[in-house]
Amino acid sequence: MSATWTITRLTWHELVRRRLVLALLICTVGVIGLTGWGFAKVPGLHDHGQRLTPGEIRVIAAQLLILVMFMFSFVLALTCAFLAAPAIAGDWESGVALALLARPLRRGELLCGRWLGLALPAVAYTALAVALEFGVARWTTGYVPRQPVVAVAALAAEGLVLLTLTLALSTRLATVTAAVIAVVGFGAMWMGGIAGAFGQVFHNGAISTVGTVTHLLLPTDGMWRAATFALEPRLFAAQAAAHAGAGAFEAASGPTPAYLAFVGAWALGVLGLAWVSLRGREP
Amino acid sequence: MTDRASAPTGASPAIHTVGLAKRYGSQVALAGLTMTVPRGLVFGFLGPNGAGKTTAVKLLLGLARPTSGEGLVLGAPVGDVAVRGRVGYLPELFRYQGWMRAREVLGLHLRLGHQPRPTWAAAIDDALRTVGLAGRGDDRVQTFSKGMQQRLGLAVALIGRPELVVLDEPTSALDPVGRHDVRQVIRRLRDRGTAVFLNSHLLTEVEQVCDRVAVIDRGRVVGEGPLATLLGGGAVRVRCTGLEAGALERLQAFGPASAADGWLAWAGLDHERVPDLVARLVAEGARVYQVDVTQTTLEERFLQLLAPS
């Protein structure tokens, strides 16, 4: 069995042994239950004594789902940052790296093993939690997002982007420092994304550029926009495009293939930098 | 290039370095280490704090990259990944995953060392027994005392039948019984042909187990050789009277003598020559009352070597 896979398993076992997986699953089921209760109330809402039309229910359900998913993406991103921050730095800080690296284990294998050991559970968790939430939304309100699978993929990608960045930071910085930089970066990108959207609404070139730079620098918000677009109802996008309202929770169009390719290259590039950084670091 | 580190024909030595050096910024951690550690011996690597012992070990294991120089470990250049599967290592700072059970830590190292799975259970039991942790294998490492963690580290270093075991101060956290156990373990390793590189500043310990010793100070070797040679015999003191004037000159063959309080003393004299010395003294007309033979301790030799030259 390859050394990379050994580290992947080690990372996964640590998540399980530290009860992180259990805690996350319990919290998630709790939150999904709560949101399900909220969704279940939507069809029974009244507007001036009138029951809502199916169209109105759909729009409200879509808005609610996007909001819940935004919360989820936020939690996922923070979880990824907090898991990845100690993934390498922790071994150095504790001294475990001395014993590990004295074995036939390359730095690249340690890095890839850690990445896989966090990325696979993150993707599985995203798929599970989001699918469950979609199921609950559909069961209670009948709402199905435009592209559910794409939405899951985009949310997972958002988590992976932050995970990759934090892991790279973890090869050089202390655990807390890596986590703080990742969280601040995530927040800054979110605000940059909103600024960019406003720039487009008001046709302000300079502010639009902020959004573009944001999406290139750290594509978390870019992936969130992709998820939003996939979460919207089919007609909604057309309306959105009509009044060009692209705030924090709307997207007028999906990501271009070029942008998706860029995000893939970005992740590979950051992993490459992490590898160079780790190779130069002595335990 | 005659002094290039190259694999000698036949079995390569356990360790062979030529001018291995490491600098951290302007700080010289190791100034140029040239030494050969044969296989199947216990090699003591001595030096005061900050001499560069740990740095040398890290370079040998590929944990740090040398600034210059080269070295071979079991015939492979330092930093070679595959050879690390044949080397066991107990770091000076021994820390293992606290959330794992002791057996799991050993299993992880067997897995990383590409050891065949069917051998694991027996190897783990054997290693735990050897270091005195039998019965604690299923406990979490974080519940271990410091000494138990060092014992676990020793087990990690021994597991998988390495050809070379590098121990960086293996008894720093151990009680006297533990120190004794470690010496036993080291002797047993030697008996089965494993080379042991023992990094230490506990001189009595080194004296008891090492076949060969190198002393380093401020990043360079100041003395190296078989323990007996390095110690260079002992000192002899003789209390005698009636020695003729000029007799001491005729005793030059035994080395320079010093006289004080009715005692004559010779330093660095081989044990076997003591009877000859006494015979000569008597032949020179001396009346001998007392002969004291003391073996130079490693500590005395160590302090001599480290004395600013």
Ligand SMILES: Nc1ncnc2c1ncn2[C@@H]1O[C@H](COP(=O)(O)OP(=O)(O)OP(=O)(O)O)[C@@H](O)[C@H]1O
């Ligand atoms: N990572 C590092 N960065 C800077 N200097 C270092 C580093 N590691 C070691 N040194 C320096 O190198 C020198 C040798 O250190 P080393 O740890 O090899 O000593 P040692 O012989 O093992 O000492 P001790 O007996 O205290 O363990 C010291 O002066 C130390 O300050």
Ligand SMILES: [Mg+2]
């Ligand atoms: Mg040391």
